[in-house]
Amino acid sequence: MMSQTDSILNLLNIQDPNIKISACTNFSQAGVHEKLLSATLTYPVERCVNCGSTNIVQNGTRLTKMKLPSLGEQPLRMNLRKQRYLCRTCHHTFSAQTQLAPPRHSITRQAVHEIATLAKNSLPVKTISQTVGISASSVQRILYKDQRALVTPKELPTALSFDEFRSTKNCFSFICIDAKTHDLVALLPDRLSQTIREYFTNTYTLSERQKVQLVTMDLNAQYQTFVRRLFPNALIVFDRFHIVQLAGRALDHERLRVLKGINDHHDRNYKVLKSNWRLFHLAENQLETSQVKYYRGLN
Ligand SMILES: [Zn+2]
Structure with missing residues (x-):
């Protein structure tokens, strides 16, 4: 019994x-x-x-x-x-x-498992800490430890690429990859400057970080100031993708402004600006300059 x-x-x-x-x-x-x-x-x-x-x-x-x-x-x-x-x-x-x-740990494997499960459901660290009944810093340490074991390379690559992605409905995560090989360097549960700063300072010494020569990142990122401190010898390069994206948006903005200024909707310029928007986004070498093409509706 x-x-x-x-x-x-x-x-x-x-x-x-x-x-x-x-x-x-x-x-x-x-x-x-x-x-x-x-x-x-x-x-x-x-x-x-x-x-x-x-x-x-x-x-x-x-x-x-x-x-x-x-x-x-x-x-x-x-x-x-x-x-x-x-x-x-x-x-x-x-x-x-x-x-x-x-051995010498007080948080049981089951509790660690519970923390990981709650984190997967994108609960904030504070909520997890209250539910499980341990401090927020312990929760963070546990969540970090696994990820570090997974990805942290012994030496930092000389070129890093920072990015953020929406990992769950309302939560951004931070990802750092080797800019040349695209190998994962770090994957962090949030994109807060503090989290990222602490991760790199806790994982790599200053002399290791001084070897980083290049960091590519998003133009709007708030990372610039601390990246200069974390990687004092690195050149910050804005991601080409983000620059192209911003330029594309600016171009569209201007196209729509001109379009709205044309009252005659049968005007050829109006039609070109409205229906042939793709033409404006083509790279110069993709434009056909020698052959004449007839567009229906535009004549
Ligand atoms: Zn003995």
Whole structure:
């Protein structure tokens, strides 16, 4: 038969049979109601992890405060008392291990998973932090860590390209690629100057950043000032695509202004400006200058 402890663990998807829950209490912290589980982690150890000796004795416990995924809206914590062991042969001491969280980490794998899931639903960091019950900076650290592991190259390319893209409905992300190879350099969850600045200063030393010679970016970007500080030797180059786009828009703006000034809608100039707008956007070498072409309606 399933004990109460087992059913709580089952409910929380904790599969470690060495964890036993002894109590569950409610408590309030800064106006937030949370649940706190008290539990122990212990199992028989046959050999010393250091010397292989079998002369092992239990040697007290160590309290670890674990962060579990929230239960609905309610943050959930666990005070886990871990068994300590002493090897009488080599005097090495060690703690009982669990898969619940990486060694020396208090945020469980399940909580990390919950944070990642909430982030995928494009919830702001502040909301995630309130739901899970850990600080916003911890949430950011967790979200960043995975992305860094994924993309951060050891050395910065000499030419970088910055861009932003709409990753979800209402959220922009920031992407940095190698301008020559188009390999991913960084993918950040938002495009705030602070996020980008911190990412580069935390990941690369100044001397590494000084090797960057070129940064291409959007014309309207607010990045210019901090890019000069981050990459002091880099030349900022505005993306050709964005310049062409701006020029195209300006041209259209002017075309429409002229079009609106012509009252006679049967006028040939009016028709050319209205229906043959594509002609105005062609590159010079794409224009046909030698052959005469007849346009219906324009005669
Ligand atoms: Zn030993």
